[in-house]
Amino acid sequence: MSNNTDFDLRDFLPYALNQAAEATSLAFQKQYRQRYGMLRTEWRVLFHLGRYGAMTAKEICDRASLHKTKVSRAVRALEQKRFLTRAPQETDRRHEALALTKQGEVVFRELYEAARAYDTALASRFTPQERDVLRRCLQKIAEM
Template identity: 45%
Template sequence: MSDFSLDGFLPYLLNNAAESTSRAFSAHYRRDHGMTRAQWRIMAHLGSFGALTATEICRRGFLEKSKVSRAVAALEEAGLVRRAPSDSDRRAELLSLTARGRDVHAELSAYAQDFQSGLVQRLGPERAATLAQILDELIERQPD
Protein backbone atom coordinates (compact mmCIF):
# COMPACT_ATOMS: atom_id res chain seq x y z
CA MET A 1 0.00 0.00 0.00
CA SER A 2 1.25 3.45 -0.90
CA ASP A 3 1.66 6.48 1.38
CA PHE A 4 -0.36 8.49 -1.16
CA SER A 5 -3.69 9.64 0.26
CA LEU A 6 -6.32 10.42 -2.33
CA ASP A 7 -8.50 12.04 0.33
CA GLY A 8 -5.76 14.61 1.00
CA PHE A 9 -4.76 15.16 -2.66
CA LEU A 10 -5.59 18.80 -3.43
CA PRO A 11 -6.58 18.29 -7.10
CA TYR A 12 -8.98 15.56 -5.98
CA LEU A 13 -10.47 17.77 -3.26
CA LEU A 14 -10.77 20.74 -5.63
CA ASN A 15 -12.47 18.62 -8.27
CA ASN A 16 -14.91 17.10 -5.79
CA ALA A 17 -15.74 20.48 -4.26
CA ALA A 18 -16.31 21.96 -7.72
CA GLU A 19 -18.42 19.00 -8.81
CA SER A 20 -20.51 19.01 -5.63
CA THR A 21 -21.28 22.73 -5.76
CA SER A 22 -21.81 22.64 -9.52
CA ARG A 23 -24.33 19.81 -9.25
CA ALA A 24 -26.24 21.63 -6.54
CA PHE A 25 -26.34 24.83 -8.61
CA SER A 26 -27.09 23.08 -11.91
CA ALA A 27 -30.32 21.59 -10.57
CA HIS A 28 -31.92 25.03 -10.95
CA TYR A 29 -30.91 25.86 -14.52
CA ARG A 30 -31.52 22.29 -15.69
CA ARG A 31 -34.99 22.17 -14.15
CA ASP A 32 -36.16 25.68 -15.06
CA HIS A 33 -34.41 26.20 -18.41
CA GLY A 34 -33.30 22.76 -19.62
CA MET A 35 -29.71 23.99 -19.85
CA THR A 36 -26.51 22.01 -19.70
CA ARG A 37 -23.53 23.12 -17.65
CA ALA A 38 -21.74 24.37 -20.79
CA GLN A 39 -24.81 26.36 -21.84
CA TRP A 40 -25.04 28.02 -18.41
CA ARG A 41 -21.34 28.86 -18.47
CA ILE A 42 -21.63 30.43 -21.92
CA MET A 43 -24.66 32.45 -20.82
CA ALA A 44 -22.78 33.56 -17.69
CA HIS A 45 -19.76 34.70 -19.70
CA LEU A 46 -21.84 36.61 -22.26
CA GLY A 47 -23.97 38.17 -19.53
CA SER A 48 -20.92 39.22 -17.53
CA PHE A 49 -18.54 40.33 -20.27
CA GLY A 50 -20.73 41.16 -23.28
CA ALA A 51 -20.09 39.88 -26.79
CA LEU A 52 -17.30 37.28 -27.04
CA THR A 53 -16.03 34.81 -29.57
CA ALA A 54 -16.32 31.09 -28.87
CA THR A 55 -12.52 31.00 -28.59
CA GLU A 56 -12.58 33.67 -25.88
CA ILE A 57 -15.24 31.73 -23.96
CA CYS A 58 -13.16 28.54 -24.22
CA ARG A 59 -10.10 30.35 -22.89
CA ARG A 60 -11.87 32.19 -20.07
CA GLY A 61 -13.95 29.22 -18.95
CA PHE A 62 -11.49 26.36 -19.54
CA LEU A 63 -14.06 24.78 -21.88
CA GLU A 64 -13.50 22.46 -24.83
CA LYS A 65 -14.23 23.94 -28.24
CA SER A 66 -16.53 21.07 -29.28
CA LYS A 67 -18.67 21.50 -26.14
CA VAL A 68 -18.91 25.23 -26.71
CA SER A 69 -19.90 24.73 -30.36
CA ARG A 70 -22.70 22.33 -29.45
CA ALA A 71 -23.88 24.50 -26.55
CA VAL A 72 -23.89 27.68 -28.67
CA ALA A 73 -25.91 25.94 -31.38
CA ALA A 74 -28.52 24.86 -28.80
CA LEU A 75 -28.62 28.34 -27.20
CA GLU A 76 -29.03 29.93 -30.62
CA GLU A 77 -31.84 27.51 -31.49
CA ALA A 78 -33.55 28.39 -28.19
CA GLY A 79 -33.36 32.09 -29.06
CA LEU A 80 -31.00 32.95 -26.20
CA VAL A 81 -27.81 33.70 -28.17
CA ARG A 82 -27.10 35.27 -31.54
CA ARG A 83 -24.03 35.30 -33.76
CA ALA A 84 -22.62 38.26 -35.66
CA PRO A 85 -19.48 38.64 -37.76
CA SER A 86 -16.49 40.05 -35.91
CA ASP A 87 -15.24 43.42 -37.14
CA SER A 88 -11.65 42.55 -36.25
CA ASP A 89 -11.45 38.94 -37.51
CA ARG A 90 -13.49 37.83 -40.53
CA ARG A 91 -13.10 34.18 -39.50
CA ALA A 92 -14.62 34.73 -36.06
CA GLU A 93 -18.17 35.30 -34.92
CA LEU A 94 -19.16 37.37 -31.92
CA LEU A 95 -21.70 35.74 -29.66
CA SER A 96 -24.11 37.83 -27.62
CA LEU A 97 -27.30 37.37 -25.63
CA THR A 98 -30.62 38.14 -27.24
CA ALA A 99 -33.26 40.08 -25.29
CA ARG A 100 -34.71 36.75 -24.15
CA GLY A 101 -31.20 35.58 -23.28
CA ARG A 102 -30.65 38.68 -21.14
CA ASP A 103 -33.90 37.96 -19.29
CA VAL A 104 -32.87 34.36 -18.61
CA HIS A 105 -29.39 35.51 -17.60
CA ALA A 106 -30.87 38.02 -15.14
CA GLU A 107 -33.02 35.32 -13.54
CA LEU A 108 -30.11 32.87 -13.34
CA SER A 109 -27.78 35.57 -12.00
CA ALA A 110 -30.20 36.33 -9.18
CA TYR A 111 -30.33 32.64 -8.33
CA ALA A 112 -26.50 32.47 -8.54
CA GLN A 113 -26.20 35.33 -6.06
CA ASP A 114 -28.53 33.53 -3.65
CA PHE A 115 -26.56 30.32 -4.11
CA GLN A 116 -23.32 32.22 -3.46
CA SER A 117 -24.83 33.76 -0.31
CA GLY A 118 -25.65 30.27 0.95
CA LEU A 119 -22.06 29.14 0.43
CA VAL A 120 -20.71 32.24 2.18
CA GLN A 121 -23.10 31.68 5.09
CA ARG A 122 -22.02 28.03 5.31
CA LEU A 123 -18.30 28.87 5.33
CA GLY A 124 -18.47 32.25 7.03
CA PRO A 125 -17.50 35.48 5.24
CA GLU A 126 -13.83 35.39 6.23
CA ARG A 127 -13.23 31.79 5.21
CA ALA A 128 -15.20 32.28 1.98
CA ALA A 129 -13.08 35.32 1.08
CA THR A 130 -9.89 33.39 1.88
CA LEU A 131 -11.05 30.44 -0.21
CA ALA A 132 -11.89 32.73 -3.14
CA GLN A 133 -8.45 34.33 -2.91
CA ILE A 134 -6.70 30.95 -2.83
CA LEU A 135 -8.71 29.65 -5.77
CA ASP A 136 -7.92 32.81 -7.76
CA GLU A 137 -4.22 32.26 -7.07
CA LEU A 138 -4.42 28.64 -8.26
CA ILE A 139 -6.25 29.63 -11.44
CA GLU A 140 -3.80 32.42 -12.28
CA ARG A 141 -0.79 30.13 -11.93
CA GLN A 142 -2.01 27.50 -14.37
CA PRO A 143 0.26 27.26 -17.44
CA ASP A 144 -1.32 27.94 -20.84
Template identity: 35%
Template sequence: MPDRDILDLEHFLPYRLSVLSNRISQDIARLYADRFGLGITEWRVLAVLGRHSEVSAREVAERTAMDKVAVSRAIASLQAAGRIERDTHGHDRRRSCLRLSPAGRAIYDEVAPLALAYQRRLLEGLAEDERAALDRLLTRMMELELATRPA
Protein backbone atom coordinates (compact mmCIF):
# COMPACT_ATOMS: atom_id res chain seq x y z
CA MET A 1 0.00 0.00 0.00
CA PRO A 2 1.46 3.42 -0.93
CA ASP A 3 2.39 5.96 1.70
CA ARG A 4 -0.38 8.41 2.29
CA ASP A 5 -0.75 11.58 4.27
CA ILE A 6 -2.52 11.13 7.57
CA LEU A 7 -4.66 13.97 8.81
CA ASP A 8 -4.07 14.34 12.54
CA LEU A 9 -7.29 16.18 13.25
CA GLU A 10 -6.32 17.26 16.76
CA HIS A 11 -3.35 19.17 15.31
CA PHE A 12 -5.05 20.36 12.09
CA LEU A 13 -5.24 24.16 12.35
CA PRO A 14 -8.68 24.67 10.73
CA TYR A 15 -10.16 22.05 13.03
CA ARG A 16 -8.54 23.53 16.14
CA LEU A 17 -9.70 27.04 15.25
CA SER A 18 -13.22 25.79 14.58
CA VAL A 19 -13.44 23.90 17.88
CA LEU A 20 -12.12 26.88 19.82
CA SER A 21 -14.48 29.25 18.02
CA ASN A 22 -17.47 26.99 18.66
CA ARG A 23 -16.64 26.65 22.35
CA ILE A 24 -16.20 30.39 22.80
CA SER A 25 -19.35 31.18 20.81
CA GLN A 26 -21.37 28.73 22.91
CA ASP A 27 -20.00 30.22 26.15
CA ILE A 28 -20.83 33.75 25.04
CA ALA A 29 -24.27 32.58 23.85
CA ARG A 30 -25.13 31.85 27.47
CA LEU A 31 -24.92 35.61 28.07
CA TYR A 32 -27.84 36.35 25.76
CA ALA A 33 -29.66 33.15 24.83
CA ASP A 34 -31.85 32.66 27.89
CA ARG A 35 -32.44 36.29 28.67
CA PHE A 36 -33.19 37.55 25.15
CA GLY A 37 -33.99 34.38 23.20
CA LEU A 38 -31.18 35.08 20.75
CA GLY A 39 -29.17 32.50 18.87
CA ILE A 40 -25.54 32.95 17.90
CA THR A 41 -26.40 34.12 14.38
CA GLU A 42 -28.93 36.66 15.65
CA TRP A 43 -26.45 38.06 18.17
CA ARG A 44 -23.81 38.39 15.47
CA VAL A 45 -26.24 40.34 13.29
CA LEU A 46 -27.02 42.64 16.24
CA ALA A 47 -23.31 43.01 16.97
CA VAL A 48 -22.56 44.04 13.38
CA LEU A 49 -25.42 46.54 13.40
CA GLY A 50 -24.29 47.86 16.77
CA ARG A 51 -20.89 48.63 15.25
CA HIS A 52 -21.88 49.52 11.67
CA SER A 53 -25.28 51.14 11.31
CA GLU A 54 -27.09 51.21 7.99
CA VAL A 55 -25.65 48.09 6.36
CA SER A 56 -27.22 45.63 3.96
CA ALA A 57 -27.89 41.96 4.63
CA ARG A 58 -25.13 41.13 2.15
CA GLU A 59 -22.68 43.29 4.12
CA VAL A 60 -23.68 41.57 7.37
CA ALA A 61 -23.01 38.17 5.77
CA GLU A 62 -19.64 39.39 4.46
CA ARG A 63 -18.56 40.92 7.78
CA THR A 64 -19.45 37.78 9.73
CA ALA A 65 -18.45 35.20 7.09
CA MET A 66 -21.76 33.50 7.85
CA ASP A 67 -24.02 31.74 5.37
CA LYS A 68 -26.34 34.18 3.57
CA VAL A 69 -29.39 32.00 4.25
CA ALA A 70 -28.63 31.86 7.98
CA VAL A 71 -28.14 35.64 8.04
CA SER A 72 -31.40 36.14 6.14
CA ARG A 73 -33.29 33.98 8.65
CA ALA A 74 -31.72 35.82 11.59
CA ILE A 75 -32.63 39.18 10.04
CA ALA A 76 -36.24 38.06 9.49
CA SER A 77 -36.47 36.85 13.09
CA LEU A 78 -34.94 40.03 14.50
CA GLN A 79 -37.17 42.21 12.36
CA ALA A 80 -40.30 40.27 13.40
CA ALA A 81 -39.28 40.70 17.05
CA GLY A 82 -38.85 44.46 16.55
CA ARG A 83 -35.12 44.37 17.21
CA ILE A 84 -33.98 45.67 13.85
CA GLU A 85 -35.47 47.93 11.22
CA ARG A 86 -35.13 47.82 7.45
CA ASP A 87 -35.37 50.80 5.10
CA THR A 88 -34.46 51.44 1.50
CA HIS A 89 -31.10 53.08 0.88
CA GLY A 90 -31.53 56.69 -0.23
CA HIS A 91 -32.64 56.84 -3.83
CA ASP A 92 -31.76 53.21 -4.57
CA ARG A 93 -35.03 51.39 -3.86
CA ARG A 94 -33.42 48.02 -4.66
CA ARG A 95 -30.98 48.19 -1.75
CA SER A 96 -32.23 47.93 1.80
CA CYS A 97 -30.34 49.01 4.88
CA LEU A 98 -30.61 47.51 8.32
CA ARG A 99 -30.24 49.22 11.65
CA LEU A 100 -30.94 48.46 15.28
CA SER A 101 -34.35 49.47 16.59
CA PRO A 102 -34.47 51.02 20.07
CA ALA A 103 -35.22 47.54 21.47
CA GLY A 104 -32.28 46.07 19.55
CA ARG A 105 -30.01 48.87 20.75
CA ALA A 106 -31.02 48.17 24.36
CA ILE A 107 -30.10 44.49 23.96
CA TYR A 108 -26.80 45.39 22.29
CA ASP A 109 -25.98 47.91 25.02
CA GLU A 110 -26.58 45.25 27.67
CA VAL A 111 -24.82 42.30 25.99
CA ALA A 112 -21.78 44.04 24.45
CA PRO A 113 -20.16 44.87 27.82
CA LEU A 114 -20.72 41.27 28.96
CA ALA A 115 -19.09 39.96 25.78
CA LEU A 116 -16.14 42.33 26.23
CA ALA A 117 -15.74 41.21 29.85
CA TYR A 118 -15.74 37.59 28.64
CA GLN A 119 -12.99 38.47 26.16
CA ARG A 120 -10.93 40.10 28.91
CA ARG A 121 -11.26 36.99 31.09
CA LEU A 122 -10.30 34.78 28.14
CA LEU A 123 -7.17 36.83 27.40
CA GLU A 124 -6.07 37.57 30.96
CA GLY A 125 -4.07 34.34 31.08
CA LEU A 126 -1.84 35.65 28.30
CA ALA A 127 0.97 38.13 28.77
CA GLU A 128 0.62 41.45 26.97
CA ASP A 129 3.18 40.46 24.32
CA GLU A 130 1.31 37.17 23.78
CA ARG A 131 -1.98 39.04 23.29
CA ALA A 132 -0.31 41.37 20.78
CA ALA A 133 1.26 38.40 18.97
CA LEU A 134 -2.08 36.59 18.86
CA ASP A 135 -3.75 39.67 17.39
CA ARG A 136 -1.00 40.05 14.75
CA LEU A 137 -1.13 36.35 13.84
CA LEU A 138 -4.91 36.26 13.52
CA THR A 139 -4.87 39.41 11.39
CA ARG A 140 -2.14 37.98 9.17
CA MET A 141 -3.91 34.62 8.81
CA MET A 142 -7.11 36.39 7.77
CA GLU A 143 -5.16 38.37 5.18
CA LEU A 144 -3.54 35.18 3.86
CA GLU A 145 -6.88 33.37 3.73
CA LEU A 146 -8.40 36.22 1.72
CA ALA A 147 -5.40 36.32 -0.62
CA THR A 148 -5.53 32.58 -1.31
CA ARG A 149 -9.31 32.34 -1.72
CA PRO A 150 -10.37 31.29 -5.22
CA ALA A 151 -11.82 34.11 -7.28
Protein backbone atom coordinates (compact mmCIF):
# COMPACT_ATOMS: atom_id res chain seq x y z
CA MET A 1 0.00 0.00 0.00
CA SER A 2 2.43 2.66 1.15
CA ASN A 3 5.41 1.05 -0.50
CA ASN A 4 7.34 3.35 -2.74
CA THR A 5 9.38 0.63 -4.40
CA ASP A 6 8.18 -1.89 -6.91
CA PHE A 7 9.53 -5.06 -5.41
CA ASP A 8 7.00 -7.66 -6.30
CA LEU A 9 6.43 -11.28 -5.34
CA ARG A 10 7.46 -12.33 -8.80
CA ASP A 11 10.75 -10.50 -8.28
CA PHE A 12 11.50 -12.53 -5.20
CA LEU A 13 13.84 -15.27 -6.29
CA PRO A 14 12.81 -17.92 -3.75
CA TYR A 15 9.24 -17.50 -4.92
CA ALA A 16 10.09 -17.56 -8.61
CA LEU A 17 12.27 -20.61 -8.15
CA ASN A 18 9.57 -22.40 -6.24
CA GLN A 19 6.92 -21.72 -8.81
CA ALA A 20 9.13 -22.95 -11.60
CA ALA A 21 10.30 -25.98 -9.64
CA GLU A 22 6.78 -26.95 -8.74
CA ALA A 23 5.53 -26.57 -12.28
CA THR A 24 8.17 -28.87 -13.71
CA SER A 25 8.07 -31.35 -10.85
CA LEU A 26 4.32 -31.73 -11.06
CA ALA A 27 4.48 -32.15 -14.80
CA PHE A 28 7.12 -34.83 -14.71
CA GLN A 29 5.70 -36.54 -11.64
CA LYS A 30 3.05 -38.15 -13.82
CA GLN A 31 5.72 -40.32 -15.37
CA TYR A 32 6.73 -42.13 -12.21
CA ARG A 33 3.69 -41.57 -10.03
CA GLN A 34 0.92 -42.76 -12.27
CA ARG A 35 2.82 -45.64 -13.81
CA TYR A 36 4.66 -46.98 -10.79
CA GLY A 37 3.18 -45.29 -7.74
CA MET A 38 6.59 -43.84 -7.00
CA LEU A 39 7.30 -40.78 -4.93
CA ARG A 40 9.81 -38.13 -5.87
CA THR A 41 12.47 -39.40 -3.51
CA GLU A 42 12.02 -42.91 -4.83
CA TRP A 43 12.53 -41.63 -8.35
CA ARG A 44 15.71 -39.86 -7.31
CA VAL A 45 17.09 -42.91 -5.59
CA LEU A 46 16.23 -45.03 -8.59
CA PHE A 47 17.93 -42.52 -10.82
CA HIS A 48 21.10 -42.58 -8.78
CA LEU A 49 21.35 -46.34 -8.72
CA GLY A 50 20.48 -46.64 -12.38
CA ARG A 51 22.73 -43.91 -13.57
CA TYR A 52 25.76 -44.33 -11.34
CA GLY A 53 25.57 -47.97 -10.32
CA ALA A 54 25.27 -49.71 -6.97
CA MET A 55 26.07 -47.68 -3.89
CA THR A 56 25.11 -47.36 -0.24
CA ALA A 57 22.28 -45.26 1.13
CA LYS A 58 24.80 -42.87 2.61
CA GLU A 59 26.32 -42.19 -0.78
CA ILE A 60 22.91 -41.43 -2.18
CA CYS A 61 22.25 -39.05 0.68
CA ASP A 62 25.44 -37.17 -0.02
CA ARG A 63 25.16 -37.07 -3.78
CA ALA A 64 21.51 -36.10 -3.89
CA SER A 65 21.48 -33.95 -0.76
CA LEU A 66 18.66 -36.01 0.67
CA HIS A 67 18.13 -36.69 4.33
CA LYS A 68 18.86 -40.21 5.47
CA THR A 69 15.33 -40.85 6.69
CA LYS A 70 13.95 -39.92 3.30
CA VAL A 71 16.38 -42.25 1.59
CA SER A 72 15.70 -45.00 4.11
CA ARG A 73 11.99 -44.89 3.38
CA ALA A 74 12.49 -44.62 -0.37
CA VAL A 75 14.77 -47.65 -0.32
CA ARG A 76 12.21 -49.69 1.56
CA ALA A 77 9.49 -48.66 -0.88
CA LEU A 78 11.64 -49.55 -3.88
CA GLU A 79 12.55 -52.82 -2.25
CA GLN A 80 8.89 -53.68 -1.75
CA LYS A 81 8.27 -52.89 -5.41
CA ARG A 82 11.12 -55.31 -6.22
CA PHE A 83 13.07 -52.55 -7.93
CA LEU A 84 16.18 -52.96 -5.80
CA THR A 85 17.94 -55.36 -3.46
CA ARG A 86 20.20 -54.86 -0.47
CA ALA A 87 23.49 -56.64 0.02
CA PRO A 88 25.11 -56.15 3.42
CA GLN A 89 28.84 -55.81 2.98
CA GLU A 90 31.23 -58.24 4.65
CA THR A 91 33.88 -55.67 5.41
CA ASP A 92 31.55 -53.37 7.30
CA ARG A 93 28.15 -54.70 8.12
CA ARG A 94 26.76 -51.21 8.65
CA HIS A 95 26.89 -50.61 4.93
CA GLU A 96 24.56 -52.22 2.50
CA ALA A 97 25.18 -51.96 -1.18
CA LEU A 98 21.96 -51.12 -2.97
CA ALA A 99 21.53 -52.36 -6.49
CA LEU A 100 18.69 -52.33 -8.97
CA THR A 101 17.01 -55.56 -9.92
CA LYS A 102 16.38 -56.47 -13.53
CA GLN A 103 12.94 -55.03 -13.15
CA GLY A 104 14.34 -51.91 -11.53
CA GLU A 105 16.72 -51.50 -14.44
CA VAL A 106 13.89 -51.68 -16.90
CA VAL A 107 11.87 -49.09 -15.04
CA PHE A 108 14.90 -46.88 -14.67
CA ARG A 109 15.65 -46.98 -18.34
CA GLU A 110 12.12 -46.04 -19.21
CA LEU A 111 11.99 -43.14 -16.78
CA TYR A 112 15.47 -42.07 -17.73
CA GLU A 113 14.41 -41.72 -21.33
CA ALA A 114 11.24 -39.92 -20.28
CA ALA A 115 13.31 -37.54 -18.19
CA ARG A 116 15.64 -36.81 -21.02
CA ALA A 117 12.77 -36.22 -23.39
CA TYR A 118 11.06 -33.95 -20.90
CA ASP A 119 14.22 -32.00 -20.31
CA THR A 120 14.89 -31.64 -24.00
CA ALA A 121 11.39 -30.38 -24.60
CA LEU A 122 11.69 -27.90 -21.80
CA ALA A 123 15.11 -26.69 -22.83
CA SER A 124 14.02 -26.28 -26.42
CA ARG A 125 12.02 -23.28 -25.35
CA PHE A 126 15.21 -21.39 -24.66
CA THR A 127 18.25 -20.36 -26.64
CA PRO A 128 21.54 -22.12 -25.97
CA GLN A 129 22.79 -19.03 -24.19
CA GLU A 130 19.73 -18.91 -21.97
CA ARG A 131 20.03 -22.58 -21.15
CA ASP A 132 23.63 -22.07 -20.23
CA VAL A 133 22.95 -19.13 -17.97
CA LEU A 134 19.99 -20.85 -16.36
CA ARG A 135 21.93 -23.98 -15.51
CA ARG A 136 24.91 -22.08 -14.19
CA CYS A 137 22.72 -19.85 -12.02
CA LEU A 138 20.75 -22.75 -10.60
CA GLN A 139 23.93 -24.64 -9.86
CA LYS A 140 25.41 -21.67 -8.07
CA ILE A 141 22.28 -21.03 -6.03
CA ALA A 142 21.93 -24.66 -5.05
CA GLU A 143 25.42 -24.91 -3.63
CA MET A 144 25.09 -22.17 -1.10
